[in-house]
Amino acid sequence: MSALLEVSGVSKSFDGFKAIDNLSFSIGEPELRAIIGPNGAGKTTFMDLVTGKTRPDSGTIRYGSASQDLTKMSEARIARAGIGRKFQKPTVFDDQTVTENLTMALKSPRSPFTVLMRRPSLVERAAEVADQVGLRGDMGRRAGTLSHGQKQWLEIGMLLAQEPRLLLVDEPAAGMTAAERERTTAMLVEAAKSRAVVVIEHDMEFVRRLKCRVSVLHEGRVLAEGSLDHVCADPRVIDVYLGRQEAVDA
Structure with a gap:
């Protein structure tokens, strides 16, 4: 697995x-990584730095086979390079x-002429993405009528429609029902088979799944770094993080 x-x-x-202090680590492609x-x-500052929202004081963030330095790129250019958040x-x-949400997000030429000419294929592609995020039966619904969990899936679908190589996801399980969390787990695991997916999460059971x-x-x-069981057994992690969480079963 090469580093992306x-x-x-x-x-x-x-x-x-000092929000970030001499941070060094790598993400492979494909890979699913959880950050806790x-x-x-x-x-959050890590995600801000990777997406160009914030610039580091020092250090480099290299991306892709061409080893592009993200610290020298604009937010828009970083997004076009295949990083979704x-x-x-x-x-x-x-x-x-x-x-409509999915077709607007699809990676395709954006001139009025090409959008009109490609409309059937865009809708077909939107249906494929809707399948991936469990919304095929809701394609005609206004997004505002969806449940919180379904809106989360729609946004994940909108990002997948852009065909990112690196997907950064912030606390996807927050506010979801148990069934929604289970489906979200499967969705992220599947997405990580063909790209890098980085998940920030506080729900340890979600991370375990x-x-x-x-x-x-x-x-x-x-x-610390490793499997969830490995990091949860680390005395330093217990001291600074797990020991402060009443509901964590380490």
Whole structure:
């Protein structure tokens, strides 16, 4: 498995607070990786740095076979290079149908002429993506009428429609029912068969079901890495993270 993302010696401070401190690790392609850690560990800042929303004070973030330095690229260029990000709160177009949300997101030429000419194939492709995220039977529904979990799936579908090589997903299980969490697990595992998927999550049972490598961040650094059982047995992880969570069965 080759490295798709290489984070090397990256640091970022905000008003004297070091959110990321000489962070180094890599993500393969394909790979499913979970990132866990206490609040303030640097998880969201890591995603901000990879997507270009924030610039590091030092270090490099290399991406792809051409080893592009993401720290020198704009947010739009990074997105075009194949990096998609899903925020914790779903961001879909409530007044548009599931089909319309997906067709707008599809990776294709965007001129009015090509959109009109390709409309049948766009709809067919949207149906394929809807299948992947469990929304084939809801394609005619307005997104605003979907449940919270279904909106999460629609946003994941909109990102998959863009054919990303790296998908960053922030707390996908938050607010979901048990059945929705189970389907989301299967969805992410399947997506990671052909790309890199990085999941930030606090729900340890959800992480356990992903059955993937786990990176624990603390004070902007990787504190431990390995299987969930391995990191949960690490005294340092218990001290700074698991010991503060009342509902965790380590």
